[in-house]
Amino acid sequence: METRQVNLEDANQQLRQFATVVNTDHAVRQIDSREHLRVGIDLGTSSIVLTVLDTENRPLYGAFEYDHAVRDGIVVNFMESVEILKRLKTKAEKVLGTVLKTACGAIPPDTGDGATKIVGNVIEAAGFDCRQIVDEPTAAATFLQIESGTVIDIGGGTTGVSIFSQGKLMEVLDEATGGFHMTLVLAGYFHISSEEAEALKRDPKRETEVFSIVRPVVEKMAMIVLNATKIPTNEPVIVVGGAINFTDFVTTFSKTLKMLAQKPEFPQFVTPLGIAMYDHD
Ligand SMILES: Nc1ncnc2c1ncn2[C@@H]1O[C@H](COP(=O)(O)OP(=O)(O)OP(=O)(O)O)[C@@H](O)[C@H]1O
Ligand SMILES: [Mg+2]
CATH class of the missing domain: 3.30.420.40 (ATPase, nucleotide binding domain)
Structure with a gap:
């Protein structure tokens, strides 16, 4: 049987746009300070990534730092993760000219309540109100529709x-x-x-x-x-x-x-x- 193919054009367009601003100290457009922004935090083995979208899920801004604070998808160095995330948050707020209040995080599936708690604690300790912890593949599938x-x-x-x-x-x-x-x-x-x-x-x-x-x-x-x-x-x-x-x-x-x-x-x-x-x- 043939593998069904999906149309990735929308996703690719968003990814390309995001890639033009990531780690550049620029946003895709100017932000109105009353706008609600959506923040995603990926605590990965290789890097910690912060993403910002508008309410239409259009990419606005992104930044990342390489890290060794996470191993096999689990946070092993709490303070280092928090420090990196605080830096990313401060930088993002400076570029966007607004305070980032809320954020979501993610964990690899089946890593349990402990992992959810740690990721939530890292996000809160960096100064966000953590709204939800989702599982990573579900986040990827949602983005790819x-x-x-x-x-x-x-x-x-x-x-x-x-x-x-x-x-x-x-x-x-x-x-x-x-x-x-x-x-x-x-x-x-x-x-x-x-x-x-x-x-x-x-x-x-x-x-x-x-x-x-x-x-x-x-x-x-x-x-x-x-x-x-x-x-x-x-x-x-x-x-x-x-x-x-x-x-x-x-x-x-x-x-x-x-x-x-x-x-x-x-x-x-x-x-x-x-x-x-x-x-x-
Ligand atoms: N241009 C590139 N060519 C080859 N490999 C690359 C390139 N850019 C990044 N990588 C590799 O991708 C990996 C990091 O991928 P990714 O950012 O998806 O991981 P992560 O989310 O931090 O980790 P994990 O999901 O395992 O917790 C690293 O091994 C890095 O070397
Ligand atoms: Mg990952």
């Missing part, structure tokens, strides 16, 4: 697979593999530090060479997904997360999966933007 299908989020340290049917999350899987494993493979191959390998991995001039070395990691990721879950073969399969930022990622991944996966532009911002969509009454 996926009712039925599979969302695969490959971040720094985790790969999450979430199967949706008519808007309901039916099955989740979380595996401890992600972009960091690609970095480790590169570090081993070139006998360099993981910091050097991380920079090499992101160097667009070296992409062809880098991808030929990390290709087996991508195939392994697809095998893990294939063996651990029963993905509906006729519904869309969307891959998101920073680790998929290679031109040939989706082709390689789809081949092993034997399903035609789709990738939005700037896939690392899908979940953070989806989280902000929940910051309303």
